[in-house]
Amino acid sequence: xxxxxxxxxxxxxxxxxxxxxxxxxxxxxxxxxxxxxxxxxxxxxxxxxxxxxxxxxxxxxxxxxxxxxxxxxxxxxxxxxxxxxxxxxxxxxxxxxxxxxxxxxxxxxxxxxxxxxxxxxxxxxxxxxxxxxxxxxxxxxxxxxxxxxxxxxxxxxxxxxxxxxxxxxxxxxxxxxxxxxxxxxxxxxxxxxxxxxxxxxxxxxxxxxxxxxxxxxxxxxxxxxxxxxxxxxxxxxxxxxxxxxxxxxxxxxxxxxxxxxxxxxxxxxxxxxxxxxxxxxxxxxxxxxxxxxxxxxxxxxxxxxxxxxxxxxxxxxxxxxxxxxxxxxxxxxxxxxxx
Amino acid sequence: xxxxxxxxxxxxxxxxxxxxxxxxxxxxxxxxxxxxxxxxxxxxxxxxxxxxxxxxxxxxxxxxxxxxxxxxxxxxxxxxxxxxxxxxxxxxxxxxxxxxxxxxxxxxxxxxxxxxxxxxxxxxxxxxxxxxxxxxxxxxxxxxxxxxxxxxxxxxxxxxxxxxxxxxxxxxxxxxxxxxxxxxxxxxxxxxxxxxxxxxxxxxxxxxxxxxxxxxxxxxxxxxxxxxxxxxxxxxxxxxxxxxxxxxxxxxxxxxxxxxxxxxxxxxxxxxxxxxxxxxxxxxxxxxxxxxxxxxxxxxxxxxxxxxxxxxxxxxxxxxxxxxxxxxxxxxxxxxxxx
DNA sequence: CAAAGTTTTGAGAGCGCTCTCATAGTCAGA
DNA sequence: TCTGACTATGAGAGCGCTCTCAAAACTTTG
Numbered sequence: 001x002x003x004x005x006x007x008x009x010x011x012x013x014x015x016x017x018x019x020x021x022x023x024x025x026x027x028x029x030x031x032x033x034x035x036x037x038x039x040x041x042x043x044x045x046x047x048x049x050x051x052x053x054x055x056x057x058x059x060x061x062x063x064x065x066x067x068x069x070x071x072x073x074x075x076x077x078x079x080x081x082x083x084x085x086x087x088x089x090x091x092x093x094x095x096x097x098x099x100x101x102x103x104x105x106x107x108x109x110x111x112x113x114x115x116x117x118x119x120x121x122x123x124x125x126x127x128x129x130x131x132x133x134x135x136x137x138x139x140x141x142x143x144x145x146x147x148x149x150x151x152x153x154x155x156x157x158x159x160x161x162x163x164x165x166x167x168x169x170x171x172x173x174x175x176x177x178x179x180x181x182x183x184x185x186x187x188x189x190x191x192x193x194x195x196x197x198x199x200x201x202x203x204x205x206x207x208x209x210x211x212x213x214x215x216x217x218x219x220x221x222x223x224x225x226x227x228x229x230x231x232x233x234x235x236x237x238x239x240x241x242x243x244x245x246x247x248x249x250x251x252x253x254x255x256x257x258x259x260x261x262x263x264x265x266x267x268x269x270x271x272x273x274x275x276x277x278x279x280x281x282x283x284x285x286x287x288x289x290x291x292x293x294x295x296x297x298x299x300x301x302x303x304x305x306x307x308x309x310x311x312x313x314x315x316x317x318x319x320x321x322x323x324x325x326x327x328x329x330x331x332x333x334x335x336x337x338x339x
Numbered sequence: 340x341x342x343x344x345x346x347x348x349x350x351x352x353x354x355x356x357x358x359x360x361x362x363x364x365x366x367x368x369x370x371x372x373x374x375x376x377x378x379x380x381x382x383x384x385x386x387x388x389x390x391x392x393x394x395x396x397x398x399x400x401x402x403x404x405x406x407x408x409x410x411x412x413x414x415x416x417x418x419x420x421x422x423x424x425x426x427x428x429x430x431x432x433x434x435x436x437x438x439x440x441x442x443x444x445x446x447x448x449x450x451x452x453x454x455x456x457x458x459x460x461x462x463x464x465x466x467x468x469x470x471x472x473x474x475x476x477x478x479x480x481x482x483x484x485x486x487x488x489x490x491x492x493x494x495x496x497x498x499x500x501x502x503x504x505x506x507x508x509x510x511x512x513x514x515x516x517x518x519x520x521x522x523x524x525x526x527x528x529x530x531x532x533x534x535x536x537x538x539x540x541x542x543x544x545x546x547x548x549x550x551x552x553x554x555x556x557x558x559x560x561x562x563x564x565x566x567x568x569x570x571x572x573x574x575x576x577x578x579x580x581x582x583x584x585x586x587x588x589x590x591x592x593x594x595x596x597x598x599x600x601x602x603x604x605x606x607x608x609x610x611x612x613x614x615x616x617x618x619x620x621x622x623x624x625x626x627x628x629x630x631x632x633x634x635x636x637x638x639x640x641x642x643x644x645x646x647x648x649x650x651x652x653x654x655x656x657x658x659x660x661x662x663x664x665x666x667x668x669x670x671x672x673x674x675x676x677x678x
Numbered sequence: 679c680a681a682a683g684t685t686t687t688g689a690g691a692g693c694g695c696t697c698t699c700a701t702a703g704t705c706a707g708a
Numbered sequence: 709t710c711t712g713a714c715t716a717t718g719a720g721a722g723c724g725c726t727c728t729c730a731a732a733a734c735t736t737t738g
Contacts, residue, residue, distance in 0.1 A: 003458065003460070005723095005724055005725085006724065006725065007724080007725095015687075015688090016687065016688045016689080017688085017689095017724090017725085018687070018688055018689080018726090018727085019686085019687060019688080021725070021726065021727090022686095022687090025726085028685095029684095029685055029686055029687090030685095030686070030687085031685090031686065031687095034686085034687090046454065046458065047458075048454060048455060048457075048458035048459045048460075049459065049724080049725070050395070050459065050460045050723085050724050050725070051459040051460055051461040051725095052391050052392075052393075052394035052395040052398075052400060052460055052461070052723080052724080052725085053391075053395050053693090053723070053724030053725035053726090054391075054724080054725055054726080055391040055693095055725090056389070056391040056392050056395050056692095056693050056694065056695085056723090056724080056725070056726090057692080057693055057724075057725040057726040057727080058693090058725080058726055058727090059391075059693075059726095061391065063439070063461075066440070076421050076422070076425055077418060077421070077621060077622070079416060079418070081421065082415050082416070082420065082421050083415070085424075085440070085442075086415055086442055086444075089440050089441070089442040090442070090444060090448075093441075093442075093443075093448055093451070093452060098439050098461065099439065099440045100402070100437050100438065100439045100440070101405070101424070101428050101438045101439070101440050102428070102432075103424075103425055103428040103429070103432075104432075105425075105429060109429075109432055112432070113432060115385065115387060116387060118387075119342065119385065119386075119387035120387045120388065120389065120390040121342070121387075121389045121390055121391055121694095122390040122391075122402075122437065228622075229622060229625070230621075230622065230625035233625070233627075260627060263602075264627055282416060282569075283416070283567075283568060283569065286568070286569035286572070288572075288599060288603055344693095344694055344695085345694065345695065346694080346695095354717075354718090355717065355718045355719080356694090356695085356718085356719095357696090357697085357717070357718055357719080358716085358717060358718075360695070360696065360697090361716095361717090364696085367715095368715060368716055368717090369716070369717085370715090370716065370717095373716085373717090388694080388695070389693085389694050389695070390695095391693080391694080391695085392693070392694030392695035392696090392723090393694080393695055393696080394695090394723095395693090395694080395695070395696090395722095395723050395724065395725085396694075396695040396696040396697080396722080396723055397695080397696055397697090397723090398723075460724095
């Protein structure tokens, strides 16, 4: 199955290379009959334009890089990332872009790859996620003129200049915490996370909710975890010593770990301690008890990240775009509101 | 930061484009002094060869496609896949290849993309994983001359002609089941899976182990699950009615679901029912109780898949390579062997 | 029906590399 | 010092597209 060229397709269809190129790129001003004829030949031969030649001539590759600058074992264990990857992959497929994956496990790896990513012309734009507050990747990438969008709000200092797609973490946490207050719980704990803006925003929402209802936040009831189930388990064990009535976990994985810890101490959810999570991962609904949680639209997040990036690539230089998607509270048994 | 070309690097270093090209591609027969001078200029300027031009001229892109032909929600929920992706990404980084991600959620998506993947020249080779027995992707791809390796054994009918990297699922299951028999359990159940060769091989190992020790397999004690925690939970619920003393789960996620089901019925692991998993995911060690399981070398699997593919790309046509990696039993508390 | 405009098509250069082939440079041996 | 055998370097074609510009084919209009 020898690979054909534009020239050969043109020969078969009796037109020039240029005309075939016009048909492929959907240019106007082609006689309908000619367009039809060319399209038929393309379909029959299964012709696919050579992407190297294309990107050399047009200087764009239709490849996006999906970058996760600081992937730790524990970070990738969070089922959130596979879902994001899936969403982005789907959005790329739909828009005729190819997603290339760049995961960095060490800073040497990051260092080595950055240069390649930025300067080889292989990549038209970057979607950056799983970035931590202390990461230097974004500031490094900003020095080059490669377009990028971040998933999740960047640290405040840079947020204005960077395009990003985020979910309304603060509102979500506010919803979750308010829910617990309204159910009558007073000693409300939080399983928080560090070094990421999502965690910071969820923390802020949690605090606002309590404050708005006249409750003081007892710092002893706030424990720091990572985003894993195991982290949630450990943090909850510590929290249990403080005798909480309810707990807001910053992710579903953390919440599940918390539930396990609570039960291992011989207590029941929600009878003894109510639990609310965040994310609404598939496993939240299947958990025992089903988890009250804050649903975030991962698919839309991925889709919008890709579409925004396409937009930026087309119109560079463009003002930074900031998209914040709404979230919703999903009430299930773990918070004690339904039985 | 304008992008430089070979020609310009040559000008700065006082040599021709050809010589610079030789330096970059590590050709012999360059005076050490010249090579040094050129390398200095490259380093100082941060020059990166344009990858489109490179692949147009050399007709290879140094991009591999990572294909998951039939990704269901539940399949991707298995923490196994993120780890495989991570391993492959790492191996690609190391070997100066870029991994492009192709996840197909529907067969239309698969259809649309296959042609692009195969004929556009963007991709030098394919790593295929998460393929089911009924998938048609591999047979479709075989009609083209694009090199590929599969992760996991293909169905027997095609296995001989296809290069793959697998782990010794049968031996692992044999180890796991033997372990349970040796501990004195007799009514040993299995939480199995369908439509995948790994599951079939683990099933075979399970049965051999029982047979070798004179135990008959009670088919009522074999329940089919998918690879998710929720699936394991449901299947275990069904299995519990048959009164098993021990259970071999075909994955850690399934095992964790099983543990949850057992406890929900008020029974204890391992006191009432022993549980053994497969995979040795990070969460197996952190589970409560820690999970006895079969460790498979995911990192090596990914690394070998990439290295094998590189080899095949270089030497096409090449005989199919079959690599089967050893696994080992990791004994923890859930099987009742340690307390 | 000719002139002027408009639409459609083709020719040709060029994108930044690789790779072959020819030439310039180096060195040993006579 | 000159010749033959290497080794090191450069020139040039070509990879398969896109895109500009000019020419050809058609329309419209006075």
